[in-house]
Amino acid sequence: xxxxxxxxxxxxxxxxxxxxxxxxxxxxxxxxxxxxxxxxxxxxxxxxxxxxxxxxxxxxxxxxxxxxxxxxxxxxxxxxxxxxxxxxxxxxxxxxxxxxxxxxxxxxxxxxxxxxxxxxxxxxxxxxxxxxxxxxxxxxxxxxxxxxxxxxxxxxxxxxxxxxxxxxxxxxxxxxxxxxxxxxxxxxxxxxxxxxxxxxxxxxxxxxxxx
Numbered sequence: 001x002x003x004x005x006x007x008x009x010x011x012x013x014x015x016x017x018x019x020x021x022x023x024x025x026x027x028x029x030x031x032x033x034x035x036x037x038x039x040x041x042x043x044x045x046x047x048x049x050x051x052x053x054x055x056x057x058x059x060x061x062x063x064x065x066x067x068x069x070x071x072x073x074x075x076x077x078x079x080x081x082x083x084x085x086x087x088x089x090x091x092x093x094x095x096x097x098x099x100x101x102x103x104x105x106x107x108x109x110x111x112x113x114x115x116x117x118x119x120x121x122x123x124x125x126x127x128x129x130x131x132x133x134x135x136x137x138x139x140x141x142x143x144x145x146x147x148x149x150x151x152x153x154x155x156x157x158x159x160x161x162x163x164x165x166x167x168x169x170x171x172x173x174x175x176x177x178x179x180x181x182x183x184x185x186x187x188x189x190x191x192x193x194x195x196x197x198x199x200x201x202x203x204x205x206x207x208x209x210x211x
Contacts, residue, residue, distance in 0.1 A: 008093025026177035057107020072111035087127030
């Protein structure tokens with residue numbers, strides 16, 4: 001089993017990376033394979049609604065989004081990490097997730113369907129819960145079980161050294177990892193026992209404005 005962790009910070013080994021590394025180390029101790037995927041620093045354009053991803057599952061902008069989409073089908077779980085910018089997730093991770101989730105859905109690949117996910121936020125001081133809510137919405141619309149910890153998944157500090165002193169935040173990361181590992185093992189056991197997937201229905205789209 002493997003969990004793909006996405007670092008949505010412009011800093012390769014900053015505070016967000018420090019939080020994700022705590023999660024990854026604990027997952028590895030639980031015998032779950034991990035990979036930290038960095039979005040890097042090249043500009044990531046937002047979705048332009050060109051619809052070229054329909055039936056393809058790849059974005060027309062060939063960048064880190066498509067690199068991630070190549071890895072996503074083989075992952076069993078996901079954790080998306082972001083710094084807090086103006087009480088919201090970073091612009092990079094927002095554009096990244098907009099396009100990745102939309103391209104996967106329009107391509108019919110269902111790389112995220114029923115796979116557990118979690119959001120991890122890093123902030124100097126405030127804005128974490130607003131950004132946490134923002135990222136969780138990608139998971140709920142994609143039918144992904146959300147993995148929780150004993151507190152909201154956040155760490156605090158202006159530098160990685162500060163995050164390492166946030167003992168409660170680091171504990172939250174470790175408990176998140178253990179809960180993720182437990183869920184993955186339970187899911188695997190259910191599949192081996194023949195527990196069927198949920199019944200699917202044809203999607204109904206109802207617009208708010210009607211003739």
